[in-house]
Amino acid sequence: MELYIAGGCSEHGRNSFLVSSKKCCFLVDAGLMKEKPDEPFPILSDEQIKSIDYLFLTHCHADHAGAIPWLYDKGFRGKIVASRETFNYLPCSVKETVVLEECGKPLREFRMGDDLWVQWGRSGHCIGSVWYLFRIKDRRILFTGDYEERSYAYKCDKIRNVYADLAVIDCAYGYEKDGADAHRKDIERAVDRVKSEKIPSIFPVPAHGRGFDVLRLLAERGIPVVLSKTQVQEYRMLDDRRLWLKRGFLDAVKDLISYDIDDFEKTSDVSDVINEPYQNAGILVRDSQLAKQVNRDSAERVLRSGGCVILTGKQDPSGFARKFLNEERAEFYRISVHQNVDEMLRLARRNSFRTVIPFHCREKLTFRKKTIKVLRPGDRIRF
Ligand SMILES: [Zn+2]
Ligand SMILES: [Zn+2]
Structure with missing residues (x-):
């Protein structure tokens, strides 16, 4: 199993993560980086794009879903999986789709392909926003998407007591003091x-x-x-x-x-x-x-x-x-829709993650713990 960072780690924007095994290959989010008009797309080769079976979207924002038209242009032929509300708010048209709510309720695992099992929960960030826990054989990988437990409006299925080999966690507010x-x-x-x-x-x-x-x-x-x-x-x-x-x-x-x-x-x-x-x-x-x-x-x-x-x-x-x-x-006065470093660490403590990968933060992050890995676009990690 391999996770490849196509974008979104050590930067703010173009969130995109490719997970591949011998039998399946899927992408989590395909975002745009508005702040870098010369380099706005995820770093994905045509070959990688053609190999993607599923694109799982966490929510409708452009930094997570804005690169979909580009992905189609580059030869993407897979299915797009997202909540109904995420599809409703997407600013572009999509071809083959899978609606999460039709696959199962929040926190219920369902089968997506031969070896791929999926669980989703509401992430409290905006309408239709979700986190994903994937299981491929005996390996588990979690993506929080943009995550906030304390929203005034949106429900969040708090991530608790979850085991994952890899956890890609929202840390957009970096070292900001207040949570x-x-x-x-x-x-x-x-x-x-x-x-x-x-x-x-x-x-x-x-x-x-x-x-x-x-x-x-x-x-x-x-x-x-x-x-x-x-x-x-x-x-x-x-x-x-x-x-x-x-x-x-x-x-x-x-x-x-x-x-x-x-x-x-x-x-x-x-x-x-x-x-x-x-x-x-x-x-x-x-x-x-x-x-x-x-x-x-x-x-x-x-x-x-x-x-x-x-x-x-x-x-x-x-x-x-x-x-x-x-x-x-x-x-x-900030209304939190993401987490800072302290909140990311707290989430890690409340679960059992072998390796944590912060994303969505352009600040230079350093951690003493070896289990937290700060990656950059283009990096790969086996799990
Ligand atoms: Zn967002
Ligand atoms: Zn975002």
């Missing part, structure tokens, strides 16, 4: 303040992920929310909402007071302050870097009205969200 618990306190304090001061707030969030966490925080406090029709539809109409969304989230959004963002944008001239009924609302915009002028205008209006711009995730160094932050016109 999910500390982050939760900070963002909750910020939202409490917005509530008590009755000021407007704006939250630039990505299309899929932290927006639902913010929604719960606002809804639980009775803060009215301004959001798009599609966002409302999404949490109301989701096929398997109970499978993916926490009960606390569903209960909170039941009584949600919401306004349509299109109406909000039409209310008045951008030079105006924010009036009734939006003056103490939380505005959710699906534009995490404030790339769109209309959202920057809304942010300006919020600030002019005595409100605040609250960022909850990574800012692109050259993006507008970072500019607002640098000018001290935005505040940043």
Whole structure:
């Protein structure tokens, strides 16, 4: 058995891992690296790509699924395995598919091929995100995918008491000091303040992920929310909402007071302050870097009205969200959707992994323990 790192170790983006044995060959994720436009694809030869029987997707984000069209162009003829929601949110078309929910429930092992057995669990990162435990003969390999146990919105099947020969674990936050618990306190304090001061707030969030966490925080406090029709539809109409969304989230959004963002944008001239009924609302915009002028205008209006711009995730160094932050016109409280080094080590302690491979972190990581191996794209490890 061999694991080949096609991307995603010692870098942020193009997550892709090839597992091969004599009888089968599968890829876990096929991501793109947006930050390196000259080298965005996983390092895979045409021969390797043609040999892949299955591509298992952990979730829909571009750093895990963005290289699918490229993979097809290069001769990929295998089946793609993912949750139904991941397929729903993929920005590209796919050919032969296997839907996880139709193969079995979370934490139940099912057979995929001659020697390949698969178990999946919800990873708490976004709608449809999963982790995988593969068994090939007597060998086991675990991929956490993007993993967060403490989400406000998404269910997570916590990985516990699992034995694996290799475990490829999310460590995107590297040596960041604070973990999910500390982050939760900070963002909750910020939202409490917005509530008590009755000021407007704006939250630039990505299309899929932290927006639902913010929604719960606002809804639980009775803060009215301004959001798009599609966002409302999404949490109301989701096929398997109970499978993916926490009960606390569903209960909170039941009584949600919401306004349509299109109406909000039409209310008045951008030079105006924010009036009734939006003056103490939380505005959710699906534009995490404030790339769109209309959202920057809304942010300006919020600030002019005595409100605040609250960022909850990574800012692109050259993006507008970072500019607002640098000018001290935005505040940043992380909502964790990944793990840091301490959380990765804690997860390893709660299970029995012979070798741990951190992924998703571009920082230089070093560990005294020989059982933790820091790999790079192009590296191989036998197990
Ligand atoms: Zn992700
Ligand atoms: Zn990711």
